[in-house]
Amino acid sequence: MNGVELALRTLDQGERHLTGELADLAERYRAEHEIHHVAADLATWSEEHVERLREAAARHDLDLDTPQDAHFAAFGTSHPATLATLPDPGLLLLRDLREVHLAATRNSLHWEMLAQVAQASKDTALLSLASFCHPRTLRQMRWTNTMIKNLSPQVLAAL
Amino acid sequence: MERSVDRIRDPWGGRVPHGRHQPWPARVDTYLTEGLRPEQVQKWVQAASILHSDGDAMDIAVVDGRMVGVRGRATDRVNRGRLGPKDLFGWQANASPDRLTRPLVREDGRLVESDWETAMSRVVSCSRSLLDERGPGAIGFYTSGQLFLEEYYTLAVLARAGIGTNHLDGNTRLCTATAAEALKETFGSDGQPGCYDDIDHADVIALFGHNIAETQPVQWMRVLDRLEGSDPPRLLCVDPRPTPVARKATVHLAPRIGTNVALLNALLHVIIRTGRVDHDYVRRHTVGYEELAAQVQDCTPEWAARICDVPASRIVEAAELLGGAERLLSTVLQGVYQSHQATAAAVQVNNLHLLRGMLGRPGAGVLQMNGQPTAQNTRECGADGDLPGFRNWQNDAHVEDLAQIWNVEPAVIPHYAPPTHALQMFRYAEQGSIRMLWVSGTNPAVSLPELSRIRTILAQERLFLVVQDLFLTETAQYADVVLPAATWGEKTGTFTNADRTVHLSDKAVEPPGEARPDLDIFLDYARRMDFRDQDGEPLITWRDPVSAFEAWKRCSAGRPCDYTGLTYEMLREGTGIQWPVGRQAPRGTPRLYTEGISWAHPDMCEAYGKDLVTGAADGEDDYRAHNPEGKAMLKPAAYTPAHETPRETYPFQLTTGRTLYHFHTRTKTGRSPQLNAAAPEVWVEMSADDATRLDLAEGDVVEVTTPRGALRGQLRITGLRPGVIFVPFHYGYWDTPSGTGPDASTPGRAANETTITDWDPASKQPLFKTAAAAVTRVARGHGQPSPAPTTTASAPTGRRLPATTGGPTARVTQVPDPAWDRQEEHR
Structure with missing residues (x-):
């Protein structure tokens, strides 16, 4: 694990998370037209970000689907209990x-x-x-x- | 005027009074080794002073290849022949028997004598392996305010474009970072607005935290000469100590330490309330007036009086002095720069001058001072946390411009974040991400705050420490490789003082043994590292001082610090010259901003500014929106209380500082007999009220303790502000049995055993003047007085003590030079 991998993994998680959140928002608020459309558009941005992150990961010989080094997993979370493991x-x-x-x-x-x-x-x-x-x-x-x-x-x- | 004077006893020499708007008459000070007559001097070699920031021009006397004395240069604009005590006596340290004469390398834990080949090979091999394994961020350079321009520029190129590291800073971080930051915040770019000649023209001179009598004694002579002439200026002094300046001041304010912003906001409040604002100037040349006026609206003298513990009526008196000035000169130094809210306070002094339209005219100016002789060059060459030529690291066009000059890809020059400041570099070294630190011409093991921490960092096995110095300093004793450097008088180069005056300092004698000029050491490293430009040619093409100077001129072209019109020949014509010097100003520029604000335009400015309280950086868009036309910026700041305030266990406020007779960690001045004898040992200053309350007497040995550490010194009772103690920061351990720090044989002696690790968020300058401390007696003095000088801010109150004197070996001749004065009249 180095800084690049850590950043790629954290961003991959984050962008996937945001894609989901935006897609849910668009889905839930079909009657709020602006929200619905813009959220869906923005979700595609994040989707695209995930794709590009994956390509970048491949160039660094990284598979973002393999589980993350447990020590560094704490970096991506906001849960304080796991912090002590950050190296x-x-x-x-x-x-x-x-x-x-x-x-x-x-x-x-x-x-x-x-x-x-x-x-x-x-x-x-x-x-x-x-x-x-x-x-x-x-x-x-x-x-x-x-x-x-x-x-x-x-x-x-x-x- | 006496022909000869003891310049330890009388540091400022005889008076040559001069009236307002008159040129300052010359007085030539000469000091020659005892018994030597002027006609025996074989040659005089031109130089300028290297032991403070004043830039006093002088000639070095040489006999048989040895320095034998110095003489001030009557024709120079800065000092008109005068020299300060450190100029007069400090040169003797060059010939100390304990100069480093050969490189040292660490073998089996011990430093042993070696040769250049071995020493440099070790440095190069460590650099190479770190670059391969960890990248350029593993290498840091911590330099000085005492090398020459040509050396800083070379170091900046090799660090930023050769290694490609962002970690290059100077000890100027401790002395002048706030001056630079305050100028950037207000004027968009560094560059001293004022000029020393303003002293000749001002009717009010305000000194904020600036004991000029001891830090730039020659300019104090100029003030003293004006005080004795016709139409003398009135002085405002803001200082907790009874400095020589305070004694001559019309109004002296000694505020509680850490409250400068509250005081300045109240002064601005009165200036605005009493209608002293030059609204026409403000409208034409500034942005931000409404915000500033709103910020200080409630900052009444009564409000500030409670915070600063100064009577409101005295604050009003001070404001009236400033508000009524016809030509106002303000100067600022460490009492502001090393104190709480440093940049915010220094910026309020700039605001004062903008509100009053007091800029760019004779007598109307601001001097944001430096402490060190070549600090200005560290700043402009990009060795002090800025890019060379005051270029803006956030402006891609500036980085591209620099990349073109160096013929490298812009990406080679780190500009993704601000250049790393010194304290952050030490933090990275502490955490292990910096693995090689190259320290040149500075002594962090004595000069940085919280020394026990600094010693631990320097002593780490994993840190490869290179130290380049004249002596085996406290820091050098931790080194893996020690490189012996030549110094002032043994090498040639230029440097620039606090009012932008560039001087050339020539080589007078050979350096001792194998010691080499810093420039040669850096060039040798660059050659061995084989740094290349993008065409595969050597990155660094120069080989000596004059070719380095020419390279720097190209880098300075089109920037505020324009050197393009200068040559070594011009600098040999009798006087230093103030930059910018170029086609527009072939003989230099006495004052900046004579016709509006020149360097604040968004495309030209050095920085987009910071939040003065948090240090958060503004971006280009913010700057463009706020200041599209490039005017001066009136930036308000709210007062916030200091981070460490007195409490029951640590009831005193501790402040540290200089004395007239010493420079930094005494590596030179401690080896000059007259200077060393004038202030041979550390002391502790306290007010008479506090001493009486604690049953302490002059000369008692006391211990000063803070949460970080402790030191011992003999007590001096002075007219200092009650509740404050002062300790000079010069004393370390090289001349004690322990060598590097306190141990069983040596009690704490360095002021920085006790100081706090805290820095101004905007300038990143450490705060040496804001700690809480306790004082206890270790032993009675039994009538033995403290070693503190009696001639300075340390002067005793009450009891009469024997005066500090230098005796026969400190006698200096002083001669008014009528020839020079006549020449001036005809100009």
Whole structure:
């Protein structure tokens, strides 16, 4: 297992997961036409990503269907119980930064929702709360993104 | 003015008063080995000072192939003949008997004398096998602020395009990274806006965390001369210590450590509230005014007074001084750069000048200072976490441009992430992903924070450590290969001071033994590694200083630090010259931004900026949207409390710093008799209030403890801010029985035993001035005073102590040079 394999495997899982999620979304909301169509379109992107990942894996002599090295499987999950098995502290850090980033992303979306309901219900206090907090959430996301960008070349290339 | 003066006792020498808007008259300082008369000097060889960032031009006196003294150059724009104590006496270290004269290699755990062939073969073989097995990310280079331009540029090319590693940084990370970052944040690119001549023209000079009297003593002489002339300037000093600057200041603020942003926000608040903003300038040349005004709207002096523990009325007085200035010069140094919220605070000083339109005119300028003589070159050559020529690693066109100059594929030059900063390199070495570290001209085993950790990293078996230095430093003792380097006076090259003045420093004498210029060592490595360009030709085509300089000129073309108009011949004509020097400015450029902001356009800027609190990088799109026309950027920052604050077990705030008589880890100044005697041993400063409360007296041996470690020194009681202790950072272990660190024979002596590993998120500069510490007595001093100098910020309060003196061997002649002054009048 090296950094490239780890990234390919994790992305393969993630894109397959997202393909499924988007396809389900499209399927469930046939009556929501925009959702239905756009989600289906976006699902094909992820499908294509999986195909390309597979081709790339083949060029690296990797079969993404063989089970992953158990030590590294923890990297792809958000389940904390398996973390102790991650063999590299740098990887653990990348994984944690990713989870923080995703959590911040959820918050960001929720701030967006709050701001929208505040506007719809003419609640200016609530809107100003969201206007104050949401930019900070975006700064949190930028920070995790910057840290992942800066650290991952060394951590993954050294695996 | 006396003809001869003890320059240890009187570090700044005699006064030659000068009035406002007058050229600074010359005063030529000469120091020759005792008994030698000037007419016995066989030749004078031109150089500039290498023991601070001022760039004092001087000539080295030579007799029979030996250095025998120095003399200031009256014709030079920087110092007009004056020299500081370190310039006058520091050169003697070159001839120390313990200079490294042969390469050393580690055999059976011990360093043994060897030869260049063996030593370089080991370095090359380690490099090759790491490249094969682990790739370029396994190799890191940690360099200095004291090599020459030609050397940094060569190192940058071989590291970034030869090895292809992103891991190249300088110890300038500890001294000047925040200056560079603050300039990038505000002006889009590095480049000192102001000029030392601004001292001659300003009516208010504000020094933020800058003890200029000890860090750039020659410019302090210029301030002192103005203070004694007609229409003297008024000074604002922000410093927790009673520095010589504080003693001359109209307003001295000694805020609680770590609160610079709160103080500066309050100053900006008053400037805006009292209508001191030059709205026309702000409209024409800046973006971001609304955000800044909103940020400081609630930052009243009363609010800041509670945070900074400074009376609100004094903050108002300071703001009135700044707001009423007709020509304002501000300077910033380590009290800001090495403290909490470093970049955020340094940027607020830039904001002050933008709000007041105080840029680009005589007397109206900002000097974001450096500590080291050649730090500016580390920055511009790309050896300090930036790409050469202030190119933007996020801008593909800039990388392509660089790739063309080097004739390599752009992908060869790592630009997928910012160049790795020093503290991160040590972290990678700690984790084992960096396996070879080449340290040139710096001593991390004393100068980095939290030394027990640094020693553990350097001592790792798996890390191949190469150290290139003059002496067997604390760091060199951990090395696998030690390369003996030639130094200033033994090699030729250029370097650039804190106000962009480029000087040429010539070889005066031969280096000792087999020691070689750093340039030759890097060139030898490049040759042995056989680095090639994309056509299979040698990557590095130059072979000596002048051809390296020519190569650098091509790299600097079209960039803010344009050297294309400079030649070694021009630099031999009597004075240093300020870059940019090119077709537009054939004789150099005193001030940047005289006609608006020149380098902030999205296509030209060195960086797209960062979040000042988190360090998160902005992207090109953000930058274009915010600043499409390339104006100066007013960036606000909210105050956040320091990360380590005093508590019951560690009730003091610990700050570290320099003294006038020493440089860095004393490798040179500790070997210069006059300088060493002036400050021979570490000490600890404390206020009289705290000393009384703890029943401590002058000279008591105390232990300073933090969660990281401890050191011992004799107590000096000064007018320091209560609650703060100060320890000079110069003292390590090379001249103790242990050699490298504390042990049973040697108690802790280095300030960095105690400092915290924490850095500014934007500039990545370590914070040496923000730790919590405890102080306990180890032994009574019994009337034996502390070894701290009495002539500086360490001056004692209360009890009169014997003054620091140098005696007969420290007497320096000083002569006003009337010939030069007449020449100036006719210009």
